[in-house]
Amino acid sequence: MVSITLKCLFAIGIVVGLFCSRPAFSCGPFLEQAIFTYTLHPDVPLTSYAQGQLGILQPTYAQSYLYVAYRYLIGIGFHQEEQEALLALWNERLNPQADLRNPHASAAMKAWSEARARIAAGGPPPQVNVFKTLEARNGRFYYHEYVNCPADAFLTAARTLTERIGQFGADSVEVREWVRAQDQVFSNCSGARAIPAPAAPQSPEMLLKDRAYQIAAAHFYAGELTVAERLFRDIAADPASLWRPLAPYLVARALVRQGSLIPHYHEVDKAKLTEAQQILHAILGDNNLQAIHPASHRLLAVVRFRLEPNERLHELAQSLLTPNIGPVLKQQLWDYTLLLDGVADARQGPDTGAARRDEVTDWILTFQDTGPNALEHALGRWTTTSALPWLVASLAKVGAGHPRVPELLAAAEQVPRQAPAFASVTFHRLRLLSSLGKQDVSRQQLDGLLSQAEPIFPPSARNLLLALRLKLARTLHEFLLYAPRVPVAITYNIDGRELPEDIETNERLKLIARDQPLFDADAARVLNRRLPLDTLRELVHRSTLPSHLRRELAMAVLTRSLLLREEDSTRDLVPVVKTLIPELGPSLDEYRATISRDARALPGSL
Amino acid sequence: MQGQPMRLVRPYHTPQPNTRQRHLGRWPRLIVVGVATALGALSQLPSPAWLTRPASEVHDRLAAFPPIVLWAWERPELLDFIDPHAIGVAFLARSLYLSGSGVIVRPRLQPLSVPQETKLMAVVRLEADRLRPPDLSSQQLQLATAAIAEVSGVHGVQALQVDFDVGVSQRAFYRDVLQKLRRQLPAAMPLSITALASWCIYDDWLTGLPVDEVVPMVFRMGADQHRVRRYLAHGEFRAAACRHSLGLSTDEPLPTLRAARRRLYLFHPHAWRPEAMASMFEEVGRWSALP
Numbered sequence: 001m002v003s004i005t006l007k008c009l010f011a012i013g014i015v016v017g018l019f020c021s022r023p024a025f026s027c028g029p030f031l032e033q034a035i036f037t038y039t040l041h042p043d044v045p046l047t048s049y050a051q052g053q054l055g056i057l058q059p060t061y062a063q064s065y066l067y068v069a070y071r072y073l074i075g076i077g078f079h080q081e082e083q084e085a086l087l088a089l090w091n092e093r094l095n096p097q098a099d100l101r102n103p104h105a106s107a108a109m110k111a112w113s114e115a116r117a118r119i120a121a122g123g124p125p126p127q128v129n130v131f132k133t134l135e136a137r138n139g140r141f142y143y144h145e146y147v148n149c150p151a152d153a154f155l156t157a158a159r160t161l162t163e164r165i166g167q168f169g170a171d172s173v174e175v176r177e178w179v180r181a182q183d184q185v186f187s188n189c190s191g192a193r194a195i196p197a198p199a200a201p202q203s204p205e206m207l208l209k210d211r212a213y214q215i216a217a218a219h220f221y222a223g224e225l226t227v228a229e230r231l232f233r234d235i236a237a238d239p240a241s242l243w244r245p246l247a248p249y250l251v252a253r254a255l256v257r258q259g260s261l262i263p264h265y266h267e268v269d270k271a272k273l274t275e276a277q278q279i280l281h282a283i284l285g286d287n288n289l290q291a292i293h294p295a296s297h298r299l300l301a302v303v304r305f306r307l308e309p310n311e312r313l314h315e316l317a318q319s320l321l322t323p324n325i326g327p328v329l330k331q332q333l334w335d336y337t338l339l340l341d342g343v344a345d346a347r348q349g350p351d352t353g354a355a356r357r358d359e360v361t362d363w364i365l366t367f368q369d370t371g372p373n374a375l376e377h378a379l380g381r382w383t384t385t386s387a388l389p390w391l392v393a394s395l396a397k398v399g400a401g402h403p404r405v406p407e408l409l410a411a412a413e414q415v416p417r418q419a420p421a422f423a424s425v426t427f428h429r430l431r432l433l434s435s436l437g438k439q440d441v442s443r444q445q446l447d448g449l450l451s452q453a454e455p456i457f458p459p460s461a462r463n464l465l466l467a468l469r470l471k472l473a474r475t476l477h478e479f480l481l482y483a484p485r486v487p488v489a490i491t492y493n494i495d496g497r498e499l500p501e502d503i504e505t506n507e508r509l510k511l512i513a514r515d516q517p518l519f520d521a522d523a524a525r526v527l528n529r530r531l532p533l534d535t536l537r538e539l540v541h542r543s544t545l546p547s548h549l550r551r552e553l554a555m556a557v558l559t560r561s562l563l564l565r566e567e568d569s570t571r572d573l574v575p576v577v578k579t580l581i582p583e584l585g586p587s588l589d590e591y592r593a594t595i596s597r598d599a600r601a602l603p604g605s606l
Numbered sequence: 607m608q609g610q611p612m613r614l615v616r617p618y619h620t621p622q623p624n625t626r627q628r629h630l631g632r633w634p635r636l637i638v639v640g641v642a643t644a645l646g647a648l649s650q651l652p653s654p655a656w657l658t659r660p661a662s663e664v665h666d667r668l669a670a671f672p673p674i675v676l677w678a679w680e681r682p683e684l685l686d687f688i689d690p691h692a693i694g695v696a697f698l699a700r701s702l703y704l705s706g707s708g709v710i711v712r713p714r715l716q717p718l719s720v721p722q723e724t725k726l727m728a729v730v731r732l733e734a735d736r737l738r739p740p741d742l743s744s745q746q747l748q749l750a751t752a753a754i755a756e757v758s759g760v761h762g763v764q765a766l767q768v769d770f771d772v773g774v775s776q777r778a779f780y781r782d783v784l785q786k787l788r789r790q791l792p793a794a795m796p797l798s799i800t801a802l803a804s805w806c807i808y809d810d811w812l813t814g815l816p817v818d819e820v821v822p823m824v825f826r827m828g829a830d831q832h833r834v835r836r837y838l839a840h841g842e843f844r845a846a847a848c849r850h851s852l853g854l855s856t857d858e859p860l861p862t863l864r865a866a867r868r869r870l871y872l873f874h875p876h877a878w879r880p881e882a883m884a885s886m887f888e889e890v891g892r893w894s895a896l897p
Contacts, residue, residue, distance in 0.1 A: 140720065
């Protein structure tokens, strides 16, 4: 008896293993996972989502995706340029190393390296590390790194060197001295302080002015910011300096660093930042300084971020709902979500009321919130505004027993098929109908949706529909029809980002045919735990399943049958298993040839 | 820019918490008793006895390191409230991306603040670049090792931890990195590595690695989660190297391991706050008291 029980358990274990929702060969410390519905981000590639194919929105999506959803839900789409900005942002976030390959930054460094390489007499160009450490020991240990030398510095240096080569020649003493000074400037990016000496008084005036600028820049990168500020102010006041038009911006930058590079998190020097803000406003009001307006706009955004984060969050929430704001969308959304992270982190503590004054922020925080109050808040907002985003949020959170479900269902039915909200609204409507005992209606509509190649249901959403439909299966045939699903990703998910592996470059993963359906956990659970052997055997005989799944099913059911010593079942299964898995033929023939019942069970089990 | 430990980024860039998924888990048992309930005002109170007892079975180089270590991942971590004599901090100092034949270095761009006496462990996380899979060449080995070793020079860092969820095909490379790294580090500098829990159970490839500590991470285990937890419900890690420490997360259940003296590394998915730490300590205290 004990032996039989153990064998049954063993058999079940094998069956469970065979029916697991990941590919059958997976084993070992790194397991391939089949993801059927993304939870952290929409389906990849994200192009379709950026174009407004939202699918079924998940509360676990990162904020940037929910912002995009909100904008589509209120009827403001994204132009091509904006969609590209969104994709660039997501690419950097999903591949954190990508921004280290920032084309702009790489191009800047490359430009400088190439220009510098032309000065053979200057020796090999020193390697530059753009990061510097901010470290303090004042009773505490404070530490982080920051970008000390941005891309613009290298572009400016490359451009200037090229000009000086044109003016004085690559082999000239003047250019060699200029390069030596510039190498010193960049050595401050991460290394010890190195300030170039003033140029010889007899040098051409242009080089005297260049040197003054290099000295100021060296102080700046060395972290001697008050000195740098003073020197940049001197340049701004020097009518003979070529650097004069740029100098006010550099004064502002020196002030911004003084105001924000402080070894106390959240602490800023408001006076310095306010002064920087005033200078930047002055620059932006001066038409003669239009060349530095774009950079000044960007720096002003940094100042606002640091100086008044709550107000900046508000500004960004408003700006991000402006139609066609262009490529600035990327930086604005980046800053907005960074600020929003701070709010979200504080969600369980301090009041988030100030942030929620903006509808988009309120909606994102509510949609992400799985707490008990979020549904009532969403319903309240829907009542007040009748806005589609709040209908979506309410439907996504509500259970069938809630008294307002009939209203929600009625409103959901009015959402047109072309609307970006259609997939979310429809899924939740059908989910609720199923729970309310209207399975026939739900089943019929699901069949209608699944029988069409609806682009409004991307693969993740389609798998959710299939899962819902599986719950409503009335027959084995229906079960087999809706159980297999094509995974949206096969991944090791080592970094937790739910990104598919590149199957083409992975020998193990090549064993998985692209676009092949597999069983998700719900179907595997039924097969492993709910169905008796006779029913499983019946499933093997049906040809409804794709052949690879039918093979796995046949193998698992045969194993179960052998371990349970179900002779009749085994006899019935052997021919079909031989057909499906010809390589097992010799073993099965050997089994048949074995005489005794116990002897048959043993080789089969082994 | 590939092939050298070079870095170019936009100014004022800070990495987004949105994409930070991974990291660290929940619970070991250090000793004894439900003292942890007294930890309410942790920042002000003396540490309970179970916090201050040294882990006994770790290598000598780590003997002075506290038995509880908070992982400070890349987000603003202001840990001024900890008792530096009872709690250490392992902070993500930089991330390396093995990309093509090169190594891309991303430094810590978010602030860390701790009491000055805190025992600090610098963590270096390695990842294989999805966009350009690594060639695992000797050049890459050289670059990666140098970039890891570099953080041991950060003032105040007393130990180094490498975090690399290495694939089977990358193990030989990782082993070489660790061996080379050990030779480059000061002799007294402890070297710790994190390990997927499955490494400690299914196939012990960790034996013989030149490290002072292997920290099995019993959280964020993905598809392995149930299997690992079931395994641990009935016994100890198969790999001996994994029995002296444990990585736990505040948002996942503690494993059902038997009581033993381990150094605990605690991960919190948000910035640490006194309440989160106190709550975790309370839970650990209860767990440690289990028979």
